[in-house]
Amino acid sequence: xxxxxxxxxxxxxxxxxxxxxxxxxxxxxxxxxxxxxxxxxxxxxxxxxxxxxxxxxxxxxxxxxxxxxxxxxxxxxxxxxxxxxxxxxxxxxxxxxxxxxxxxxxxxxxxxxxxxxxxxxxxxxxxxxxxxxxxxxxxxxxxxxxxxxxxxxxxxxxxxxxxxxxxxxxxxxxxxxxxxxxxxxxxxxxxxxxxxxxxxxxxxxxxxxxxxxxxxxxxxxxxxxxxxxxxxxxxxxxxxxxxxxxxxxxxxxxxxxxxxxxxxxxxxxxxxxxxxxxxxxxxxxxxxxxxxxxxxxxxxxxxxxxxxxxxxx
Amino acid sequence: xxxxxxxxxxxxxxxxxxxxxxxxxxxxxxxxxxxxxxxxxxxxxxxxxxxxxxxxxxxxxxxxxxxxxxxxxxxxxxxxxxxxxxxxxxxxxxxxxxxxxxxxxxxxxxxxxxxxxxxxxxxxxxxxxxxxxxxxxxxxxxxxxxxxxxxxxxxxxxxxxxxxxxxxxxxxxxxxxxxxxxxxxxxxxxxxxxxxxxxxxxxxxxxxxxxxxxxxxxxxxxxxxxxxxxxxxxxxxxxxxxxxxxxxxxxxxxxxxxxxxxxxxxxxxxxxxxxxxxxxxxxxxxxxxxxxxxxxxxxxxxxxxxxxxxxxxxxxxxxxxxxxxxxxxxxxxxxxxxxxxxxxxxxxxxxxxxxxxxxxxxxxxxxxxxxxxxxxxxxxxxxxxxxxxxxxxxxxxxxxxxxxxxxxxxxxxxxxxxxxxxxxxxxxxxxxxxxxxxxxxxxxxxxxxxxxxxxxxxxx
Numbered sequence: 001x002x003x004x005x006x007x008x009x010x011x012x013x014x015x016x017x018x019x020x021x022x023x024x025x026x027x028x029x030x031x032x033x034x035x036x037x038x039x040x041x042x043x044x045x046x047x048x049x050x051x052x053x054x055x056x057x058x059x060x061x062x063x064x065x066x067x068x069x070x071x072x073x074x075x076x077x078x079x080x081x082x083x084x085x086x087x088x089x090x091x092x093x094x095x096x097x098x099x100x101x102x103x104x105x106x107x108x109x110x111x112x113x114x115x116x117x118x119x120x121x122x123x124x125x126x127x128x129x130x131x132x133x134x135x136x137x138x139x140x141x142x143x144x145x146x147x148x149x150x151x152x153x154x155x156x157x158x159x160x161x162x163x164x165x166x167x168x169x170x171x172x173x174x175x176x177x178x179x180x181x182x183x184x185x186x187x188x189x190x191x192x193x194x195x196x197x198x199x200x201x202x203x204x205x206x207x208x209x210x211x212x213x214x215x216x217x218x219x220x221x222x223x224x225x226x227x228x229x230x231x232x233x234x235x236x237x238x239x240x241x242x243x244x245x246x247x248x249x250x251x252x253x254x255x256x257x258x259x260x261x262x263x264x265x266x267x268x269x270x271x272x273x274x275x276x277x278x279x280x281x282x283x284x285x286x287x288x289x290x291x292x293x294x295x296x297x298x299x300x301x302x303x304x305x306x307x308x309x310x311x312x313x
Numbered sequence: 314x315x316x317x318x319x320x321x322x323x324x325x326x327x328x329x330x331x332x333x334x335x336x337x338x339x340x341x342x343x344x345x346x347x348x349x350x351x352x353x354x355x356x357x358x359x360x361x362x363x364x365x366x367x368x369x370x371x372x373x374x375x376x377x378x379x380x381x382x383x384x385x386x387x388x389x390x391x392x393x394x395x396x397x398x399x400x401x402x403x404x405x406x407x408x409x410x411x412x413x414x415x416x417x418x419x420x421x422x423x424x425x426x427x428x429x430x431x432x433x434x435x436x437x438x439x440x441x442x443x444x445x446x447x448x449x450x451x452x453x454x455x456x457x458x459x460x461x462x463x464x465x466x467x468x469x470x471x472x473x474x475x476x477x478x479x480x481x482x483x484x485x486x487x488x489x490x491x492x493x494x495x496x497x498x499x500x501x502x503x504x505x506x507x508x509x510x511x512x513x514x515x516x517x518x519x520x521x522x523x524x525x526x527x528x529x530x531x532x533x534x535x536x537x538x539x540x541x542x543x544x545x546x547x548x549x550x551x552x553x554x555x556x557x558x559x560x561x562x563x564x565x566x567x568x569x570x571x572x573x574x575x576x577x578x579x580x581x582x583x584x585x586x587x588x589x590x591x592x593x594x595x596x597x598x599x600x601x602x603x604x605x606x607x608x609x610x611x612x613x614x615x616x617x618x619x620x621x622x623x624x625x626x627x628x629x630x631x632x633x634x635x636x637x638x639x640x641x642x643x644x645x646x647x648x649x650x651x652x653x654x655x656x657x658x659x660x661x662x663x664x665x666x667x668x669x670x671x672x673x674x675x676x677x678x679x680x681x682x683x684x685x686x687x688x689x690x691x692x693x694x695x696x697x698x699x700x701x702x703x704x705x706x707x708x709x710x711x712x713x714x715x716x717x718x719x720x721x722x723x724x725x726x727x728x729x730x731x732x733x734x735x736x737x738x739x740x741x742x743x744x745x746x747x748x749x750x751x752x753x754x755x756x757x758x759x760x761x762x763x764x765x766x767x768x769x770x771x772x773x
Contacts, residue, residue, distance in 0.1 A: 278730055
């Protein structure tokens with residue numbers, strides 16, 4: 001829409017000579033040609049499936065009944081579905097822990113690495129970033145084994161102390177076990193984003209600060225952090241969206257922690273199981289859209305809440 | 314100057330953020346169009362895991378995961394010149410079912426013949442995914458199979474799959490552990506619980522009698538059947554009616570029995586099919602495993618197993634010693650999907666795939682299958698087969714042959730995955746001590762009833 005308006009606008013003034021108009025038109029035509037490959041992919045793989053999923057979410061198809069138009073009934077059901085709501089509450093809880101924890105750690109690492117420049121710091125930077133390079137599924141599987149009450153290295157450690165090893169896959173501890181995996185995986189990525197924006201700060205500002213007698217800590221707190229706030233907000237939104245859509249880690253750990261992770265542990269997991277385990281594709285579509293709506297709302301609220309701080313008006 | 318630059322950057326970041334947020338939200342929505350994804354990976358007649366031996370004849374596509382499938386299909390193709398099988402391994406169990414169900418949902422990509430375990434047939438049936446084989450003359454094959462297996466593939470007046478193998482349940486036990494503590498091998502559940510006490514007392518809780526897995530749904534269903542419970546009554550003649558009885562006395566008896574053992578720390582509660590359970594069983598934490606005949610190939614492969622372990626099999630313990638009741642857990646069938654080009658031909662292929670003696674022997678020797686053919690079960694080839702790992706015990710003659718012939722069949726849930734997930738969730742609650750065994754049964758009943766009503770069933 002906006003693309004077409006932008007392309008047509010220059011052609012509007014009536015006084016333009018004829019040759020110019022043809023050129024403009026030609027340009028416009030070429031514009032469309034260049035846009036086409038993307039537009040096709042965008043339509044076929046994003047807009048159409050989304051439209052189809054939305055259409056599905058407006059219908060019901062019960063095992064014994066068949067397909068019928070249902071209007072918003074699936075959505076009413078979703079927002080009164082205890083399992084969906086408890087999943088939402090759970091990812092909300094995860095978000096409250098994940099977002100500050102990951103962004104906080106990422107910021108601390110980034111500030112330290114920005115300040116301390118030795119050969120070791122380059123290596124450290126790479127090591128903190130490395131977990132992000134490991135595919136999520138592999139990472140979760142690996143942690144699954146580390147947590148295992150019979151093979152994990154923790155078992156050996158606790159055996160040595162002659163204490164019963166804690167079951168990291170039990171109902172009481174799974175929240176923190178998952179928090180650990182996700183923090184391990186994503187902190188490095190957020191750190192790199194923040195670090196990059198720290199690197200782009202003009203060094204003359206530091207010089208000025210030094211002349212004014214600022215300590216390194218003061219420089220970090222009063223100059224660096226305010227300048228990178230927009231990156232913090234950006235990574236915060238990433239972390240928030242990722243958390244609300246939490247899926248991979250619980251899905252991979254579920255077979256190992258069946259007591260703790262059920263089919264509706266997170267809303268995304270619930271949508272997946274509804275569709276592919278229970279054949280409720282219509283309701284699963286509605287759950288996905290309902291989740292999408294919540295993610296969208298949460299992101300907007302987050303952006304508004306941090307508007308002042310980030311300087312985005 | 315400086316400030317403006319920052320603002321531009323911030324704006325850019327904000328723009329990027331919003332776009333990404335939208336894109337990521339959109340990704341969430343993508344999950345549910347998986348139906349389209351099935352097409353690319355769907356069954357095709359040209360992309361087989363095997364070679365087509367005879368050209369220019371009809372080809373039937375087949376998804377299966379038996380160990381012997383590759384060889385069985387080759388043998389079939391070599392000995393048939395009017396039809397060929399194009400085989401694909403679409404994954405095992407749940408993986409294959411997810412693909413099959415997605416293909417059925419999207420009306421394309423399903424194979425002509427699919428391997429489906431007995432407990433999942435009704436779930437595909439209710440989706441309208443399976444062909445009624447009585448329309449293609451399956452009755453003439455009925456006598457080839459055991460009565461229990463035939464009942465398990467029938468619903469109402471229809472027959473929706475051809476049985477291949479069965480999983481008659483027995484008790485695998487560590488003879489060395491029982492001997493060492495002078496405990497007799499239990500034959501009833503009462504003796505089993507008493508042996509559990511003795512074993513735990515003798516070893517200070519180091520060795521337990523067995524394990525009750527919260528996700529052992531197939532085993533639990535066999536336990537329920539043995540106790541005389543019929544959790545589901547469903548029949549494709551009247552597909553919108555269902556009766557659910559999961560909190561009757563028989564069901565509660567089973568739940569009570571096991572949760573009591575759990576509460577007294579007499580059995581473990583490892584998840585089934587995890588390295589935890591395999592290790593515990595291999596290293597002598599458990600003295601028995603109530604598992605079907607097909608477990609015989611798993612026991613020698615247990616992780617970190619004691620090399621001294623002496624494993625043997627015995628019949629499953631009974632509720633009533635005088636009146637033994639045999640049960641089944643697992644085993645697969647060959648079903649013809651509604652997407653089959655030629656359902657009659659596919660039915661014939663499914664019915665005859667394991668018909669020749671040569672194929673049956675492949676199934677037994679390569680696939681480790683306990684075939685649902687009485688002729689095979691009763692044959693001396695099968696009965697006299699010694700199992701080296703079990704000290705040459707003739708497992709089929711002593712235990713499983715009769716168990717399979719005596720098995721009468723059950724009716725499975727038409728929404729297996731939901732049932733299994735709920736059962737696991739509530740049994741986990743009971744194991745954790747949050748609810749009692751009775752409450753688990755009652756809540757399961759309520760949850761299943763609600764789900765069935767939501768799904769448009771009428772409760773009988």
